[in-house]
Amino acid sequence: MATQLKDQPAAASEREAVTVRFAGDSGDGMQLTGGQFTLSTALAGSDLATFPDFPAEIRAPQGTLFGVSAFQINFGSDAIETAGDAPDILVAMNPAALKSNLDALKPGGLIIADTGEFGARNLKKANYDENPLENDSLKDYQLVAFDISALTLESVKEFGLGNKEALRSKNMWTLGLVLWMFDRDRQPILDWLHSKFVKAPELAAANAAALNAGHAYGETAEIQQGLGRYHVGAAEVEPGLYRTVTGGESLSLGLVAGASLVNLPLFFGSYPITPASPLLHTLARLKEFGVTTFQAEDEIAAICAAIGASYAGQLGVTSSSGPGIALKGEAMGLAIITELPLIIVNSQRGGPSTGLPTKTEQSDLYQALYGRNGDAPMPVLATRSPVDCFEVAIEACRIATQYMTPVMILTDGYIANAAEPWHVPDIEDFQPAPVTHYEGEPVSPYKRDEKLARVWIKPGTPGLMHRIGGIEKNFETGNIDYAPANHQKMTDTRQQKVMNVADSIPDQAFEIGGPDDDMVVVGWGSTFGPIHQAVKAARRGGAKVAHVHIRHLWPMPKNLGPLLKGFDKILVPEMNTGQLKTVLRDQFLVDAKPLNKVSGQPFKIAEIKAAITEMLP
Amino acid sequence: MATQLKDQPAAASEREAVTVRFAGDSGDGMQLTGGQFTLSTALAGSDLATFPDFPAEIRAPQGTLFGVSAFQINFGSDAIETAGDAPDILVAMNPAALKSNLDALKPGGLIIADTGEFGARNLKKANYDENPLENDSLKDYQLVAFDISALTLESVKEFGLGNKEALRSKNMWTLGLVLWMFDRDRQPILDWLHSKFVKAPELAAANAAALNAGHAYGETAEIQQGLGRYHVGAAEVEPGLYRTVTGGESLSLGLVAGASLVNLPLFFGSYPITPASPLLHTLARLKEFGVTTFQAEDEIAAICAAIGASYAGQLGVTSSSGPGIALKGEAMGLAIITELPLIIVNSQRGGPSTGLPTKTEQSDLYQALYGRNGDAPMPVLATRSPVDCFEVAIEACRIATQYMTPVMILTDGYIANAAEPWHVPDIEDFQPAPVTHYEGEPVSPYKRDEKLARVWIKPGTPGLMHRIGGIEKNFETGNIDYAPANHQKMTDTRQQKVMNVADSIPDQAFEIGGPDDDMVVVGWGSTFGPIHQAVKAARRGGAKVAHVHIRHLWPMPKNLGPLLKGFDKILVPEMNTGQLKTVLRDQFLVDAKPLNKVSGQPFKIAEIKAAITEMLP
Amino acid sequence: MNDMTPLKAADFATDQEVRWCPGCGDYAILKGMQRTMAEMGARPENTVFVSGIGCSSRFPYYMETYGFHTIHGRAPAVATGVKLANPELDVWIITGDGDGLSIGGNHMLHLLRRNLDCQVLLFNNEIYGLTKGQYSPTSRTGTRSPSTPYGSVDAPAEPCAFALGANGRFIARCIDTAQKQMPGILKRAHAHKGASFVELYQNCIVYNDDVFADFTAKPVAADSQIWLEHGEPMLFSNGTKGLRLNRDDLRLEIVDVVDGDWQAADVLVHDETRKQIAHMLVEMRHPDMPVALGVIYCDPAPSFEQDMRTQNIEAAKGKVVDLGALIRKGQTWEVNQKKMREGNAHLAAAADENKREPSL
């Protein structure tokens, strides 16, 4: 992993892992550059993790600090689970990109900067009084600065593009250079350029020329001190078919697969919101899989339409982020009391309120578990990584339909946008659990099976007409009933039904370590990578520390309590002010200690490792 | 208290406490009867507590089981804190009233029934195959049945009312009889009748005649076996002015007083919902106190308008019940991040979803503490009784304005509707804490005082123009800021500010008992009465058990943790599935054991006492 | 249930006790609906009543069909999901003036705009019944209620004008007690493909008794109600009065009709497809003008769920539905043997379908 990189670049050298951060103006195409470099890295066989970090503005004015868009990738020959604590290499396409990303760069790290963008105007926009490339301020880093803009213009001259358009290829030029540094094959990128610009071949050609020119620059030009070549080996991986996948894609595919496994058409009701919208966008293109997508007028309509679709016999899904999930609370109660299957996906972002829409956070766990009126229990699952989204979505479809209950999936903006290599599973390996809507003799709509799930009768079925609704219902008949004993019974039943889900989930396993360790670090969601790496590192240092990562946040695996009670020292790192900590302490009366970070940025491995060391000196 | 009443009625006898339940059709005016009997009881000097229990339907069809409306009162010469576990006397105006209230009646208790309503049709509506007054089924009770309907008609004959109208006085006839049983003065009720029917003197006269006739019936008629007279002594009370007050009234008055103490006009934005509407209705009549009431188009608009009013410099208040509070979650986040004062009142009812609108429950504590996206801390206060609402409202006004924060008040349907005698305080005894809107030199809108409260600058103030909103703001300037370190700082600051409220609240006291006891029962909200009585009873039985009742649910009093850690045995009775229990275990890592009741009915003293006995054998 | 036996009105009643106040106008509407169902030969299993919260929204419990009593204001949204999931179902939305126009106004707007094929029945009693009588957005200015003890100050919403502004394409009005006309109007609403909006004046005997009596009471009914029929002259007062279009002022005005000769009086013939006339009709205010009742406007357009379904089918055409292939899409590569990934990979065609960044 990146933190082990001790020796600083001199010449072409073998590295276990490297972290590169591409940073530029929103208009500079950094996300695309990062995406293509990710693909190239995957093709080269390294394991990898990425962290796209872009501004809230659509297109902030050019050159501004808040308009900086960055993409970080960590790749290596060992398993990679985070996007890297601190980059080894920072590509800074303008002064603002340098300014806002320099802090993250590892001491002694390499800066590649485009001098063509370090003019007075851009410097001023980035609040630089002097040109940092020309004074001493970067002396603790290695700086390689040259006029990428000019070199790009030169390289695409022959295509007769306007200046503005020609400069758009800067990112490809830069990518070419970085590809050279890591000795990568250019062909896949060239192929991609041609398929992308199939309708504008001159743009394809210009971008290809820029890419090649950047590569050639590394190969042939008089290289300044410090710009060396690196070799990062291939990672050990299972054989099979791989692809890169973002959390958004993976979750979409998982929902489609999950609906297919329970043999139901998928109804997706949603209202756009960052960072949840990618799900809507992806699913809107999958109509041939029996998917209906409905962009509702607001979040309340979105969940209500999904409830209506479930009532009518489909699998209703709704998706949003924190503020939108807040609006859905009342309707979740309706799904709970009418005992209809429903999946609610929360792609968490920084809060409270509008907060930090494009930054990541895990601060909606309280809301997921507790954020409804009345005693309103609901299963809650968390995704830990882009790849993990696929399985979690399938699991949610299973629970929702087998237990006739809404299920919440917690993911976050980091997972939704980050990409990682995915060993594509064989869909046949997943157990189908097809739903049959009840069509037999007349029964009470609240007739339950042994799991306590009620029958699912869909409108259109002759002879089984019935009425459901949000008022308390009689346990036997399903008619309105306010009687005290009945309410107690129904409350207990709803509670027990959700607890019964625990009968169908695997025991909580250790990710690393085991019951004999002295300490356990417990996480959920996208902190998986940094926790895992930190625990590994601590163990290498001799610490007896284990890692447990919870997918089933409610109900929790039955062995989790006993498992945790075996430890005196429990550390719970969360990107919130300590929400899982509350649940663990409440449920198991264990002295779980919070480690909280609420900055809109993922944990660094070092931060968690430091906390482990502190608890386990 | 009622449960101590061992000897059953024979002749006029001295009682320490008695519980009477008036039950009839929704149209029979039982709430009014109960209300007037309450007044009479208060005037007689007894302490008392009441429990109005009415159906969800506006006017359910006459005679039906779900149309039964009941009013229970417990009164006595000792302190009374619950409406009584089981009535000693049940007034049943029709078969449905008998059927649905008989279970509650104490064994051997007295039934007063109106035979005139026990005709075939009404019996059938109540699902009686036989007339229970005429078979053996009531043999374990004392039954006094006679034709109250006919006696009423007779008594008002002279006023020439129609049959239907004449029968409306049945409740007054019955009240007259009950007043006689307890040797009460009729004059206050007669005065009240005349003031109520000032525009229809013939109705006043008819009702008065019915009341007198009922009284005379007790006095003179050949009294059937069992209908004796009782004397309940006056309670020991502080001297001063008293009135009866419901929670709805008390909370309204508290808000008006609280706003006046902080020297702000009150803006009340609300959308009707049971059982929260009484606040809107009461405040709508208090315009002369600088109150503006706004019935919004929905709950979201109601809270947003209140936020707008606070922004403009008034004290914004919004009020609803569970499902409506769920809708306000997103906007609460806005008030939290913009750090505006706001009071949110939740009159809890049975959930989840629409649930049991007219039944009581404490199941919105999770929602109050945790039901928002992001890390969104907010002070939460609970009212324990109708009278307590007044002080809690004042306290909420203080906290909201001193700390520039939204504050939630949790009350419930039981408290909102129940009445109890109130020793009217001297308003001068409350400490004014007048707000001054900032009007000085230009400052950042996020400039904070030592408590961390930000300045409150209201639009209209020259030279201090600024912008606020739901996106994260820079700690120093208040401008939009997504920077990681700033978000961490602002999150910590918001958290700390709310925790600072604990500096200004009293230490948690014991209601009974103390640190040396073997066990503590911890409650919040309207379970105060039954817990208090159960603990008292258990102590009389020799148990070393204490009672702690929490008003400040967040932040909690600073000594609460140490206090609870002193006990091995902690019992937490709640009308939910165990929500305060979660908080106590999380915060203090104490083995708090839940005692849960989710039937829409208040706890019985006996239920809590049994749980105490079980834990402290 | 035998499909062959024609169902009677009583077959559409459930075993549940009806829980409205005695004398409530809701009873009459329920009766009218049950009769209409029978007369239309509706199939109970294919019929779904979706409601929000309010006295009126209890309606589904009393209809022996499928029913969903949802949450306050959200019936249109739930119904949208029901209909999109199964367009074969007959979806009826039951709502009140509070449910449908206060908290639920936005969903109503979008339901009408989208033109979902369903029937919306708005029970307008100009009051919040269930919560005990607060004024509603349709209450007349000056309404005294528990929340407006000194009278409401705000101008009411006019449901049909709102529906027209929302691009509703079927607008009708009826009165709870108008049992003669009600089945006809409900059948028209049902027959209309797209969203049908029917405002029903409903008397709340407890909290707003007789608020419509100025035009519904027997003695004044004939003079203050005009029942519209497409292609028929706009006559009322038993044919002695009619409405003429004042083409200069662009408004309808009352004219006397002598001996039934409405042509002579230039009485306008109702053309329910004309939106400008519809605007005038819904804006007529009693007592100056009669209250417009019946089908005021009907101008069909394609319905939302049909267009959605068509698009879904079109979009799926020619595509292979292979889940395995789907997850293998995108930028893939093969690792041939354990331990080391293979560098030589191939790029799938649909590389960056989902890339979102606008500029290269």
Add this chain to the structure above:
Amino acid sequence: MNDMTPLKAADFATDQEVRWCPGCGDYAILKGMQRTMAEMGARPENTVFVSGIGCSSRFPYYMETYGFHTIHGRAPAVATGVKLANPELDVWIITGDGDGLSIGGNHMLHLLRRNLDCQVLLFNNEIYGLTKGQYSPTSRTGTRSPSTPYGSVDAPAEPCAFALGANGRFIARCIDTAQKQMPGILKRAHAHKGASFVELYQNCIVYNDDVFADFTAKPVAADSQIWLEHGEPMLFSNGTKGLRLNRDDLRLEIVDVVDGDWQAADVLVHDETRKQIAHMLVEMRHPDMPVALGVIYCDPAPSFEQDMRTQNIEAAKGKVVDLGALIRKGQTWEVNQKKMREGNAHLAAAADENKREPSL
């Protein structure tokens, strides 16, 4: 700030960097607004901009006045609280087609119906800008967007028709680039007592570029825009065309105007108080008809906050404001000495003001 120095447009700009995409129509509207403020002599401290969420809703950050960037769709509700709390403030609501008509449609309806004195500026770019280009309720049918890759199927809402249906009493339209007309329209909106609704066609250069170009582009502008002025003939195409009222069909139709003689061509004179004309104007569809711009409808009525305030004052009249007395109201009694309550009590007059049960 010296009250005496007249403020310039630049004085209404904040020190915050404007964060819209280069070329976004929002810039022009911001400029127009700052100019209008200066021209009106607006007092920054008395001016409040309240917005929801969206690109357009960033507007308040750029105005050197008071500003509140609230949550998605709720600006009208927040603004209602602001204005009720302090009617002296000039309240401007900034919203988008998604913010104001999708999630916020209900609040918009009720704001207009209640007639709160404020200005609503709806930036209609027919797209969700901030969330990267999904279609909005005003997007034309067939709009391809990330959420409708095969084109949207639903019919759009027409903001001004909606506002009329909601009983809005001031309806105007403008274009982002129409800097000449914009200050005049904004000033009219400001002068109007009650809710003023202004739809601004705003170009989203990134996600919906040129969607209005068919009538806003320079070459076609004159022929496809009609700028309305109260009391002036409805002329366009540089006075060579006009609108005539077809009184039979009840619609506006285009006529040629020869040598400026519009009377001869029977061109209608704009009367902004006529609602039926307003209906026709907002329903005109380009390219068949020109797009109606300027003040389409203006017919003032008492405003909500004024009526509320008046009622509050009236209700308070003659009443003693004594908190101590208030809490002593109701049914009270005195206990004279410790330990035992006194049985002899008095009954206060206002005994059961709040009793809610309808029947005795």
